Amino acid sequence: MHVVYSLGDRIFRRIVTAGALTSLVILALIGLFLFARGAEIFRDMGLKFITGVNWSTGSEDGTTAAEFSIGPMLVGTIIVSFIALIIALPLSIAGALFIEFYSSQRLKRTLVSLLDLAAAIPSIFFGLWGIQIFSSIAEKWSFLLNSYLGWFPLFSNEMQVFGRSPFVAGLVLAAMITPIITSISREVYSRTPRELVDTCYALGGTRWGAIRTVVMPFGRSGVVGGAMLGLGRALGETVAVYLILNLVFAYNFNILEAQGGNIASLIATRFGEATPYELKGLLAAGFVLFMLTLSVNMIATSVVQRAGKDRS
Amino acid sequence: MSQIENSTTLQTQNSDENGTTMNEMTASGESTAVADRPLGLETRGVHAWFGSHHVLSDINLQFPERSVTGLIGPSGCGKSTFLRMLNRMHEFIPSAAMAGEVLMNGNDIYASGIDAAAMRLKIGMVFQKPNPFPAMTIKENVLSGIKLANLKVPNHDEVVENCLTRAGLWKEVKDRLNASGGSLSGGQQQRLCIARSLAVEPTILLMDEPCSALDPGSTLRIEETIHELAEKITVVIVTHNMQQASRVSNYCAFFLSDGGPGVLVEADATRKMFTNPTDTRTADYVQGKFG
Amino acid sequence: MSQVDTTTAAVPIRPWVASRSSQAKGLVAPLMIGIAAYLIVLFTGFAGADGWALLFFLLILAVSFVRSRKLGKTKLTNSMFNVVITGGALLAFAPWLSIFYSLVSKGFHGIYLGYFYHDMRVTTPDDELNLGGVGHAIIGSSMMVLIATAITLPLGILSGVYLTEVRGRLTRLVRFVVQSMSGVPSIVAGLFIFTTVVVTTQTFSGFAGSLALSILMLPTVARTAEEVLKLVPEDLRSASYALGARQWRSSLMVVLPTVRSGLTTAAILGVSRVIGETAPLILTAQSISSFKFNPFSGQIASIPMYIFALLQIGTEYSMARAWSGALVLMTIVFLLFVVARRLGGKDKR
Numbered sequence: 001m002h003v004v005y006s007l008g009d010r011i012f013r014r015i016v017t018a019g020a021l022t023s024l025v026i027l028a029l030i031g032l033f034l035f036a037r038g039a040e041i042f043r044d045m046g047l048k049f050i051t052g053v054n055w056s057t058g059s060e061d062g063t064t065a066a067e068f069s070i071g072p073m074l075v076g077t078i079i080v081s082f083i084a085l086i087i088a089l090p091l092s093i094a095g096a097l098f099i100e101f102y103s104s105q106r107l108k109r110t111l112v113s114l115l116d117l118a119a120a121i122p123s124i125f126f127g128l129w130g131i132q133i134f135s136s137i138a139e140k141w142s143f144l145l146n147s148y149l150g151w152f153p154l155f156s157n158e159m160q161v162f163g164r165s166p167f168v169a170g171l172v173l174a175a176m177i178t179p180i181i182t183s184i185s186r187e188v189y190s191r192t193p194r195e196l197v198d199t200c201y202a203l204g205g206t207r208w209g210a211i212r213t214v215v216m217p218f219g220r221s222g223v224v225g226g227a228m229l230g231l232g233r234a235l236g237e238t239v240a241v242y243l244i245l246n247l248v249f250a251y252n253f254n255i256l257e258a259q260g261g262n263i264a265s266l267i268a269t270r271f272g273e274a275t276p277y278e279l280k281g282l283l284a285a286g287f288v289l290f291m292l293t294l295s296v297n298m299i300a301t302s303v304v305q306r307a308g309k310d311r312s
Numbered sequence: 313m314s315q316i317e318n319s320t321t322l323q324t325q326n327s328d329e330n331g332t333t334m335n336e337m338t339a340s341g342e343s344t345a346v347a348d349r350p351l352g353l354e355t356r357g358v359h360a361w362f363g364s365h366h367v368l369s370d371i372n373l374q375f376p377e378r379s380v381t382g383l384i385g386p387s388g389c390g391k392s393t394f395l396r397m398l399n400r401m402h403e404f405i406p407s408a409a410m411a412g413e414v415l416m417n418g419n420d421i422y423a424s425g426i427d428a429a430a431m432r433l434k435i436g437m438v439f440q441k442p443n444p445f446p447a448m449t450i451k452e453n454v455l456s457g458i459k460l461a462n463l464k465v466p467n468h469d470e471v472v473e474n475c476l477t478r479a480g481l482w483k484e485v486k487d488r489l490n491a492s493g494g495s496l497s498g499g500q501q502q503r504l505c506i507a508r509s510l511a512v513e514p515t516i517l518l519m520d521e522p523c524s525a526l527d528p529g530s531t532l533r534i535e536e537t538i539h540e541l542a543e544k545i546t547v548v549i550v551t552h553n554m555q556q557a558s559r560v561s562n563y564c565a566f567f568l569s570d571g572g573p574g575v576l577v578e579a580d581a582t583r584k585m586f587t588n589p590t591d592t593r594t595a596d597y598v599q600g601k602f603g
Numbered sequence: 604m605s606q607v608d609t610t611t612a613a614v615p616i617r618p619w620v621a622s623r624s625s626q627a628k629g630l631v632a633p634l635m636i637g638i639a640a641y642l643i644v645l646f647t648g649f650a651g652a653d654g655w656a657l658l659f660f661l662l663i664l665a666v667s668f669v670r671s672r673k674l675g676k677t678k679l680t681n682s683m684f685n686v687v688i689t690g691g692a693l694l695a696f697a698p699w700l701s702i703f704y705s706l707v708s709k710g711f712h713g714i715y716l717g718y719f720y721h722d723m724r725v726t727t728p729d730d731e732l733n734l735g736g737v738g739h740a741i742i743g744s745s746m747m748v749l750i751a752t753a754i755t756l757p758l759g760i761l762s763g764v765y766l767t768e769v770r771g772r773l774t775r776l777v778r779f780v781v782q783s784m785s786g787v788p789s790i791v792a793g794l795f796i797f798t799t800v801v802v803t804t805q806t807f808s809g810f811a812g813s814l815a816l817s818i819l820m821l822p823t824v825a826r827t828a829e830e831v832l833k834l835v836p837e838d839l840r841s842a843s844y845a846l847g848a849r850q851w852r853s854s855l856m857v858v859l860p861t862v863r864s865g866l867t868t869a870a871i872l873g874v875s876r877v878i879g880e881t882a883p884l885i886l887t888a889q890s891i892s893s894f895k896f897n898p899f900s901g902q903i904a905s906i907p908m909y910i911f912a913l914l915q916i917g918t919e920y921s922m923a924r925a926w927s928g929a930l931v932l933m934t935i936v937f938l939l940f941v942v943a944r945r946l947g948g949k950d951k952r
Contacts, residue, residue, distance in 0.1 A: 005850070006849050008849055009850045012850060012854070013769050015761070016761050017769065019762060020761055020766070021777065022762075023758070023821055026784070026818060027780055027784050034791070034794070091691050091694055092695060094687070094689075094690075094694075097688050098692030099692070102685070102689060111696075114699070120879075121933070122878075122879025122932065123880075124881045124914075125706075125929055126702070127914065128929055129705060132709075132922065133701060134701075140650070140651070175699070178695050182695060195439050198401060198439065199439065199508075200460060201401065201404065201429075201432065203436070203457035203460050204430065204457065207681060209681065213445065213460060217447040233786075235788070236788025236789065236790065236791065238788070238790040238881070238882035238885075264788060264790045268885055268886075271794075271797070271885075279798075282794070283798060290788070290791045294783060294786060300786075301782045302779075369613075409616060410615065410616065411614060411616060412613070422618045429677075429678075462676045462677045
């Protein structure tokens with residue numbers, strides 16, 4: 001249907017469309033800028049930017065060239081985020097099921113409000129809490145983990161210092177992303193068709209039987225989407241990791257060792273004294289991080305949207 | 313009224329405005345009080361509330377074994393609520409409250425210490441909208457109740473064939489038992505739900521307007537199924553459709569609400585209810601004067 | 604012939620809910636288990652609150668197992684998962700409860716009346732807690748947030764109007780982009796503004812900070828605005844068109860006013876999203892210790908950076924101040940939530 005709009009309407013529609021497209025423009029600008037400014041580094045380093053292990057500004061007299069690569073930081077980003085996700089996901093599902101199916105009406109209302117408030121806790125609070133209150137507990141857990149499972153390479157720890165490790169940072173990040181995942185999961189579970197749940201009870205099933213048979217299969221894609229959104233948040237987290245994790249530029253797969261890092265905290269740490277060339281390195285790193293979180297988020301968005309749609 | 317007074321068997325209560333007992337019209341016109349026949353289910357003084365809203369008042373009803381009882385009446389008078397009280401599904405609504413007794417084999421299912429989940433194996437329910445489990449095949453759907461209750465069944469295939477046959481669906485799906493439950497038509501889905509309920513071997517089957525979402529053809533097939541089922545189990549069916557009630561049920565119970573809680577106006581053999589009801593309100597309803 | 608008296612009023616009961624006495628009896632077991640766990644902690648290597656919690660959980664699991672064994676496999680699994688899910692949920696909630704509790708217990712030491720209108724110009728982080736304050740940070744944050752709102756609210760509303768009123772061909776793209784944009788890491792937003800605005804203006808500034816915050820705030824505002832506009836009933840628009848109104852008049856004069864409080868909610872939710880952001884401010888506005896009212900040149904204070912700086916010093920008093928700043932920030936966020944919730948129900952239909 002071809003509609004003819006008046007002049008006023010045409011102007012109106014142009015303005016509105018332009019406004020709506022700003023987010024697209026901003027997103028594209030960010031990507032382009034980071035890439036353009038970091039392009040020199042990509043040219044100089046090639047693929048080694050991602051795989052190399054050096055972040056050095058070179059020597060003063062220029063005899064050794066500066067060399068920037070983010071290998072350990074990229075891997076560190078992924079390690080810390082996955083630790084967070086592995087811990088957060090079961091807890092979030094438990095939390096969501098508890099709120100929806102195991103709590104009374106009044107308790108449910110309170111918990112949902114608490115959940116919303118928890119999702120709004122700024123990340124720096126987690127840094128504060130992590131350092132002052134949680135780190136001693138986490139250290140103890142790391143020590144126990146190492147004592148009993150230290151034979152397994154993942155949990156070995158040469159230095160026997162258990163403070164500022166990827167494991168502890170991952171635990172704090174887990175606390176940070178749990179509200180989002182719990183929130184989305186709870187919402188999906190609440191949309192389970194009432195008759196399906198009733199049928200489970202009418203057939204003589206128990207509450208867990210109904211959850212296992214109907215609720216969890218129904219909510220699966222929504223929960224996956226929520227988990228990916230949480231992962232996206234963990235990948236880009238700066239302050240908590242900066243404060244808790246001991247930034248060391250080396251690959252570290254022993255998650256209990258006190259060294260690691262992620263790209264975001266690398267940027268925050270190095271940007272202050274960066275030479276122009278190093279700044280380009282940081283921009284290139286930022287570009288990689290941007291692409292990573294953007295793709296995770298885009299996949300998550302489409303999964304959550306699809307989960308909302310193809311349930312009748 | 314006179315028939316009740318003439319009965320020679322014990323009645324458990326007088327009939328008055330609120331409570332009536334049922335009588336069965338035998339072919340010869342003689343009445344036999346229902347209390348003679350073994351009862352699949354019985355309710356005494358059942359009330360229901362949602363919060364402070366009184367929705368059912370003093371329902372005394374008896375359901376003879378191996379019969380079909382239709383619950384009829386205009387919409388909104390509590391028939392579905394009453395049905396849900398018969399297998400304790402009513403209590404899943406947060407503000408629900410009740411009073412009275414629901415007796416199966418003489419035992420009140422609301423007594424403390426009663427295992428509600430085990431009771432629901434004996435008193436099954438089919439809902440208004442066909443709702444096979446979407447993530448399961450036809451075969452898995454039929455067996456889902458057995459799996460949920462972890463019943464020990466020697467031969468799954470036998471149970472599947474048995475239940476689907478009783479539900480009148482076997483011939484149509486026997487070659488595609490692994491197809492998704494959702495791939496069937498509405499009428500077939502509802503028969504699948506009936507088969508699913510039958511798999512756990514209930515003695516009583518409650519049906520909440522099972523045909524209201526279906527086309528006339530499917531409706532008739534399900535009514536045939538109900539007739540066959542009633543040879544072995546007790547069926548209680550809520551229906552809006554009076555023709556259906558007269559086709560399918562042996563007994564009818566007429567519910568009515570005047571804005572207040574729903575009450576049981578009259579309950580009797582279907583033929584009597586439709587041809588010569590005792591209460592004028594019943595007569596008005598079955599003649600279509602309201603509802 | 605027995606007679607049931609139907610004239611006495613029936614009393615509603617809930618036989619499926621455990622009676623008070625059996626509820627009380629049900630609490631005895633957990634209580635005993637709690638005491639047992641405590642005693643075990645005292646005498647073995649388990650230590651601390653987490654050790655006690657673990658023991659409590661394991662003991663309840665064991666007791667449930669023993670109790671439900673004879674009820675059959677399904678009831679047993681049901682009971683076990685009862686305990687597991689409740690335990691998992693408690694573990695999920697524990698960090699936030701711990702944070703809320705710490706905010707109050709550790710933060711209130713530093714709160715006094717002057718805390719809100721003093722700055723840290725003459726006070727060092729290690730001075731007594733009745734000196735200095737967070738006033739400069741409150742002002743700085745407020746300015747940056749206000750500018751960010753001024754930028755994002757119109758853009759967000761335009762986006763919402765596009766998606767609900769204009770509904771052009773790019774609708775799905777816009778919606779997808781807005782949603783994806785909420786995944787931009789805060790440090791990347793800060794980095795972008797740093798390389799564009801800060802480097803070209805040769806100065807850190809509150810304005811640069813607010814630009815970075817706008818990038819993070821826009822998705823929230825746009826999404827909420829769209830949801831709020833979607834709630835406007837279609838008949839309202841139809842009635843307006845039926846009266847011959849052009850689309851732009853209809854949107855501006857009929858639709859938007861009815862969602863006024865909803866759009867305010869969108870702004871408030873956006874503010875609560877960014878007011879606690881630290882990373883972007885590290886790269887754009889940095890931090891200072893005195894009052895400043897010009898957001899366009901030079902660094903400016905903000906509550907998150909105030910906390911961040913004190914946190915890194917790490918002494919007893921600086922930490923106390925950090926907690927107090929955090930308590931102030933959390934209270935602000937909480938109040939914003941309360942206001943947003945109140946407004947959420949107020950739109951006229």
